[in-house]
Every structure is written in structure tokens, then in C-alpha cells.
Amino acid sequence: MDELRELYQEVILDHGKHPRNLRALANPTCSAHGRNPLCGDQLTVWLKLDGDVIADVSFQGSGCAISKASASLMTGAVKGKTRAEVQRLFQRFHEIVTGKPATQGRREDLGKLAVFSGISSFPVRVKCATLSWHALNAALEQGVEQVSTEQ
């Protein structure tokens, strides 16, 4: 129970209950749908690009609190960033949620995204936490309109 309490930290709960940027985007540059069959999470990510910069980003979907909270925090984290910055952020995020020791002490770079570091103790939940990021990636690599965590 303590572990669960640690996992569902206040920030995750808040974003899970009240996701930010939860809407469809009018005239998006690109979008992608992601699904995580293991948990039943699915969501669509919309992007509006201004050159190389993510000018706006939003999502809609259904699933567990982790997937929603992660999508909510992801949209907040990548807005205003360039593709390259987003790639680095995703890489860093992926490292903390999978518990890669190389990133210890570098959590400050992630800001609020660091609340997901506890997820590494729950391997099944890692896919919930990374789903929105995979969808974001797919949208950035235009042409890929659907992505699954089980590929």
C-alpha cells in the first residue's frame, strides 16, 4: 500500500483527475493514435508545429490514471520545445521510468515529469506512462498514424 501511495503521488493523481490540454486541436499539423492493449489505454495526440517548434499540443483518450496523467504532463512539458529537445526529453523520461541508473541525479532536467520515477518499480505501468510519448513520436514522424505498445 505504501508503494502504491508512492506511485500515485499527488501530482499524478491531480493530473489523472484533471488532465491539462485535454481537447482536440483545430487544424493540427499532425496527430497520432496510441494504444496500450495490456491496460486498455488509448489516446490521440494532436500537434501544431511552427517550423521545428511545437506551438501547441493536446490529447484525448481513455484509460487509467497513469496514462492520462502522463499525457497531461507530457503535453505541458513539450509545448514550446523543438523536435530535438522533445527527443532528448523522451529519452530522459524513458530512462527514469525504466529505472536506468545512469540518470540518477539528473531528475531536475525533467521537472514535473520526475514524479514518474516511481513507475520503474511497476513494469506493467511503464507502458501506461510512455504511451502518450510514443504517440507524440509517431505524430512527429508524420505518416505513422497508429502506434501500439505491443509491436
Ligand code: ZN
Ligand atoms: Zn494504463
